[in-house]
Amino acid sequence: MPDTRTHEAAQPQGRLCHVCDIRTNTPEESVVFTSDLWTATLAADVPGWIMITLNRHGSDWLWGLSPEEALTLGPLMQRLSEAARTEAGAERVYLMGFGEKWQHFHFMLLSRPVTVPEDLRGPGLLEKAPELADRREALRLGSSIRKRLAASDGQ
Structure with missing residues (x-):
């Protein structure tokens, strides 16, 4: 697994970037994918996020991605969303990226189970995050996603 800590950066106010901090300090069991360019980790303790x-x-x-980063992002997002959809039994996997509060390039994949009520689908799913959080299930599902990705790398 590549050492992603070499890419830490301080924000202008001297604070460590929150996303760099998450990536650097995430326990290995919460990492579902890593390469020289990208790291994918479990998010918000919600299974399939x-x-x-x-x-x-x-x-x-x-616009700030290198050509190699841009070229590899789409296929990575496709692989991760397919693995999350399959392993989580999700009806939909949302893609979300704002980069306002945490100014470090990152995206979220949010698996949306069929059990989520109509009024909480779409952006409303974020309101349900505290109810959906289940660390044990998120780790179990993360392990399944990691194994699925590793198996597809071996093909």
Whole structure:
């Protein structure tokens, strides 16, 4: 597994970037994918929610990606969302990225189970995060996603 800690960066106010901090301090069991460019970790203890982060500190958005980063992001998001959809039995996997509060290039994949009521689908799913949080199930599902990705790498 690549050492992503070499890409830590301080924010202008001297604080460590929150996303760099998450990526650097995430326990190995919560990492579902890592490469030289990207790290994907479990997010918010919600089963099937994954945060994809750029390993180097990059506060620009899509326009700030290198050609290699841009080329590999789409396939990675597709692989992760398919694995999350399959392993979580999700009806939909949402893609979300704002980069306002945490200015480090990252995206979230949010698996949405069929059991989520109509009024909480779409952006309303974020309101349900505290109810959906289940650390044990998130780790179990993360392990399944990691194994699925590893198996597809071996093909």
